[in-house]
Structure formats: structure tokens, C-alpha cells
Amino acid sequence: MQSIALLEAGIEPTIRYEVSEYSTQLALVEAGLAVALVPETARAKTAGVRYLPTEPAVTRSLRAASSTRIPAVGALLDALNSILSK
Secondary structure, three states: OHHHHHHHOOOOOOOOOOOOOHHHHHHHHHOOOOOOOOOHHHOOOOOOOOOOOOOOOOOOOOOOOOOOOOHHHHHHHHHHHHHHOO
16 A cells, blocks of 8 residues: 555655564664554554654545444444544
């Protein structure tokens, strides 16, 4: 996803690392080895990391499906919808 956002902005990235864990991405940034697109929900106070907004804002969508009507699943989806719609 990050490389697509950069390409759409007209920037050809040099990709040296591909990691999915945000903590690893932030460790690479803190070490001065990388930049990363990190959602607000994954941001941690890390000494060597500065968070900047993107312009335009990078967005993503989340979809969920369930084949049963389990109350806990409904509660989870309601909670996610509440958090993500802010």
C-alpha cells in the first residue's frame, strides 16, 4: 500500500524493507533506515520518530462479514464502526 501511495504522488520509492508489523516499521524509522506510512491507531511515542500528515490523506477501508448472528461479533463490529467513524 505504501508504494502505491508514493507512486500515485509521482515518487518512485526505493524499497529496501517490507515488513507488516508497525513496531518493526517504527524501529526502522527510529534507526534512520526508513520512512513509513503508519495509521494513527498504530502510532507509538518513539524518541526518533516524527509523525507528519500526508496530503492528500491516505485512507483505507475495512470490511467484515459473518455467516452467523453471534452477539459478540455484532458487538465487535459496532465497536469498530464507532471507533473508525470518528
